[in-house]
Amino acid sequence: MLFTTAENYQAINLPFNxxxxxxxxxxFAEYDLLTHKKNDFYLIQKNQVIRFGLFGQRMKFYFEMSDGSFNINGRKIEVAYVKEDGKTYPLTTNFEQKDLITYKEAFTDFSNQQGVQRSNIKSIHFGYKTNYKKDDIQLFFQPTVAxxxxxxxxxxxxxxxxxxxxxxxxxxxxxxEVGRFYAPLAANRVGQINWIIK
Structure with missing residues (x-):
């Protein structure tokens, strides 16, 4: 297992894999650690995954499939929703099924003389989407680390x-607690916030 070993593996071809x-x-890594051959994300055996994330630059960022809590380079990050009455919904203590997410945000410059240039990666992302259920409340939760x-x-x-x-x-x-933000939710409407990791 890559995420729980003390060894710092180097990412291949990109800052993070x-x-x-x-x-x-x-x-199962983006690039095979021995052959450096690229692997297909869609070949991940999802029913076998216990941790998923990114590694590189001597850092590891991942989440635990069991509950959804994040480990950001050695720190456990958790997210909860707290109602006005104090009732708490611990979103990252959620044992429901999780769908893996990873993508790269990129841009390409275009010039009339040279045409389309190579793509430049701006950021790399990972996370998951899941449903959280408690009493009569259902929350669709999608945390993505950028x-x-x-x-x-x-x-x-x-x-x-x-x-x-x-x-x-x-x-x-x-x-x-390192952050608390007012977040009213309308029924069946998506709310979104970007939190800089502290």
Missing amino acids: WNADYANGKN LPFNERAFIEVKLTSNKPMNGYLLFQSNGT
Whole structure:
């Protein structure tokens, strides 16, 4: 398993590569660590994944498939929604199925003389989407960690509720509150916030 070993593997061809740690102790990385051959994201054995994320630059960023909590270079990051009445929905303590997400944000310059130039990667992202259910509340939760080049990393959180809710998004690092933001939710409408990781 790549994410729990002390060894710092170097990413291949990019600053960060995606990786899936499997329950059987093996891993499946964007580029094979021995042959450097590119692997297909859609060949990940999703029912075997216990951790998924990015590695490179002597850093590791991943989430635990079991509950959805993030490990950002050694720090546990959790997200919760807290209603006005104090009722808490710990979104990253969610044992529902999770769909893996990873993508690269890129741009291409165009000039009339040279035509389309090569693509330039601006940032690399990973995360998941899932449904959180508690009592009569259903929350569609999609946290995505963004690693932009030459800027600070952030978590993009998209949240949709089946009922209107008035409350706050709460971010914790290693169990300590590090951010709280007013986040009212209209029924079946997506709310989104980008939180710079602290």
